[in-house]
Amino acid sequence: MNNPSPLDFVRDNTTLATPPLLPEIQLHLATEVTPLWEATEETLAEKNLPPPYWAFAWPGGQAVARLMLDRPDLVAGKSVLDFAAGTGVVAVAAMMAGAARVQACDIDRFSLAAIALNAKANGVEVKAVSVDLVGRELPGIDVVLAGDVCYERPMAERVTAWLRTVAATGTLVLLGDPGRAYVPAHGLEKVATYTVPTSLELEDRTTRETTIWRLLAE
Template sequence: MNNLSPPDFVRDNTTLTTAPLLPEITLHLATEVTPLWMATEETLAEKNLPPPYWAFAWPGGQAVARLLLDRPDLVAGKSVLDFAAGTGIVGIAAMKAGAARVQACEIDRFALAAIRLNAEANGVEVKPVSVDLIGRDLPGIDIVLAGDVCYEKPMAEKVTAWLRRIAATGTLVLLGDPGRAYVPTSGLEKVATYTVPTSLELEDRETRETVIWRLLAE
């Protein structure tokens, strides 16, 4: 059994590199899916674990991050929540774009370690938050950013309902969606579209048209 701490595990099983759409941001990323998954199972001495989502720059997150670097006015001087942050790429982009502060929400301890390491690699401060925030109010948050959260029906419905309630308070909510099955079909306002190169290990095509939507209150 491998007893590496989460930060050591992330360092040992990833490579510092960049995502296709974000040459400005360096991340600890996996170069292959299966070896990392197997290593994760060995470390936890468990089976049937979910894939290590934190080790890949998913197209929804890449697109949101690209938007922030292209349009820093969206986050400059604001308090930002990067929800289901994964690698932390969106939160890192927000800080690079001039956000006052960024919190990155994740419930996977490996993801939390990756966020810390990735923020450090980019010379920015992103605060990892390990609390499940779904259903909670978000006082003091100006903008919520979520990349690629509509890939499973129960989660998509739960998250969307919660974020619509957050949007109703005046908070800007942006979703990055690469055409997942459970993105809402109404109550959306298109902000931008990016073509994101993808890996055939993770997706069923080599690029995904990814839309950043503003989620509207009911």
């Protein structure tokens, strides 16, 4: 198929599977990194694209999603934002945990397609949002969830500075971090820790100790 739609591309290049930490959830996931990466570049007619983050259940996201299922009180009846959502696994888990409404934000159009398909696969309703929200106010949002956003310095610094301003308004902000280099060194409160099985295609080890932090305002 020439120029497949993002929905068709995600369907054609993934398999419905269960992430290791989340037996309750099914996601459209890639089985290998390189073939999907090459297919994405071919589809978009671009080279040197970033990895297809939307096609893998990264440890930070899995841990935050696990926390939602283990501690539904954190989101039950609340309005939730899953920031840099990727697969949308965190958004799906928040809805399964009883959130009143969930938005999943990502700027990758394939991610938006994956979010829609993954929500449908799990029988929940998630609103996919394709806007760069960094720097904006988030009126009406009670909880912001972010899995694994501290892997690059520019993004980590920009995002955490913004999320601190969000936390200052009284919004609960939770970060899932599997030991990335640029997680903030201060202004954090530990909420939970999970050992997440990982693939050596994506990580440098077979498990990652992943902590969910509450980001505090400064």
